[in-house]
Amino acid sequence: MFTPTILALSLFTTTILAHGNITSPPARLPGPSMSSICGPAAVAAINADGTGPxxxxxxxxxxxxNIGLCKGAQFADNAAIVQQYAPGEMVNFTAQLPIPHEGPCNVSIVDTASNTMIETLLVFDSYADENLAQLPLNNTQFSVQMPVDLKAGQCMQPGECTMQWFWFGEGAQQTYENCVDFVMTA
Known part of the structure; x- marks a missing residue:
């Protein structure tokens, strides 16, 4: 008698579970600026499942x-969490991957005005492979080295650049993204 209810609840729970996001360093979150630009439904979707595609x-x-740039999250809502990094500094990342979907992943520096990649810092050809019994530790804990050769003055103003974690689950055909706002120090 209770079996259909339990099965339905377990299926519902499986469908609402998240997929992946960056938990450290602090990533952009939605806020009032995003709501005014992208609408309250976009903010509600991220607040309901911050690790969704x-x-x-x-x-x-x-x-x-632009949902394809930092999930649409706006710098104005995140100015208080801008990180400062020196050229050559190692930056440790922590990712949460409750539902893996195998596919490529990278961490890159992106020019936010043009949404173009300035430099790729890390590439995974195969990331978050759901066929593995356990994900490699470097899928959830990894480091990138800040470049030493950016153009003079590049990424020195808050909001100008972001470090973007970008992952595409090929089987699921889903895209995951987080942005870490930063400035380069001299």
Whole structure:
């Protein structure tokens, strides 16, 4: 008698579980600026499942809302968590991957004004492989080295650049992304 209910609840729980995100260093989060640009539904989707794929975040259709850049999260909502890094400094990352989906992943420095990659810091050709009994430790704890050869003055203003963790689960056809705002110190 209770078996169908238990089965239905377990299936529901499985569908609402998250997939992956960066927990350290602090990544951009949604806030009032994002709500005004992308709409409250986009903010609600991330707040409901911060580790869900980009494909689950609705956009209000505004050209200013770019879900493909930091999940649409705005720098204005995150100015208090800008990190400072020196050229050559090692930056430790921690990722949460409750539901793995094998596919490529990278961490890159992105120019936020143009949403273009400035430099790739780390590449995984195969990341978060759900066929493994246990994920390699470097999938959830890894480090990147800040570049020593950025153009003079590049990434020195808050909001100009972000470190983007970008992962595409090939089987699931889902995209995951987080951004860590930073400035380079001299």
């Amino acid at each position: 980009l494909e689950n975040i609705p956009s209000n259709g505004s050209p200013a809302c």
